[in-house]
Amino acid sequence: MQVAARLMQDVVAIARRSEHGRGTVGMVQVNPNSRNVVPGEVKFSIDMRNISDDEVAKMDAALRATIATVREQTGMAITLEEVSHYPAAPFHxxxxxxxxxxxxxxxxxxxxxxxxxxxxxxxxxxxxxxxxxxxxxxxxxxxxxxxxxxxxxxxxxxxxxxxxxxxxxxxxxxxx
The missing domain is CATH 1.10.150.900 (DNA polymerase; domain 1)
Structure with a gap:
């Protein structure tokens, strides 16, 4: 859970590096979800948005680099699965x-x-x-x-x- 919490904070930090970046963790599933058991698995959603597809790609690359570093430091199995992607749609x-x-x-x-x-x-x-x-x-x-x-x-x-x-x-x- 502590590694997941670190990654969640990194999502927000990565977004804040860009003037128009937005990074949100909106859903968290902890297993076994008991107050006195160290979680064996944590899943969470990440939503990253920005003013252009290039800016989102930069945020995505930064997140993937962070995950690789955390994987290396902790030895934990961390996977990232893209569930959906929508191109940026700036206002006219x-x-x-x-x-x-x-x-x-x-x-x-x-x-x-x-x-x-x-x-x-x-x-x-x-x-x-x-x-x-x-x-x-x-x-x-x-x-x-x-x-x-x-x-x-x-x-x-x-x-x-x-x-x-x-x-x-x-x-x-x-x-x-």
Whole structure:
């Protein structure tokens, strides 16, 4: 378990070496999972994301090098299995600019955020330019049953989305 904990910390450390890197250990299975037995096996998930495929590849190489070093130092059998891989899907610059203009025009603060969002925006980016509008969540927790966003933040996000859509509709119709 101590070796697994070290590797889990290394996942985060590797991600932090890159400006836009994200490294998460989200699932841990300990066997036999008893409070007074030294685990014989620990499995855990690793999710590494970054702004480009090249940056993810660098993170992957660093992780593999770390695992090789830990294997050599401890003599433990450590395996790494890739379960899934999705190419990076950066937000489209035009969408990012439209969101920024809308937020600024409505008097809301805004800043570009690199997201590792691996859901809707990724799949939409295969079909059309994509972007996302982020709003604050209490304690930074999102995609979780305890996620909470204040009504005024939800309203602000919806207003930004509405303004972006209306601005795109004007461009599409030739208005301006």
């Amino acid at each position: 610059p035009d969408c990012q600019a439209a969101i920024s203009r809308a937020a600024t025009g409505l008097g809301y603060p805004s800043r570009p955020i690199v997201s590792g969002a691996g859901h809707n925006a990724v799949y939409m980016s295969y079909l059309a330019p994509a972007g996302m509008i982020f709003i604050p969540c209490k304690d930074g927790i999102s995609h979780n049953e305890i996620e909470y966003a204040a009504p005024q933040h939800v309203t602000a996000g919806a207003n930004v989305l509405l303004k972006v859509m209306l601005d795109y509709a004007k461009v599409a119709s030739g208005e301006d």
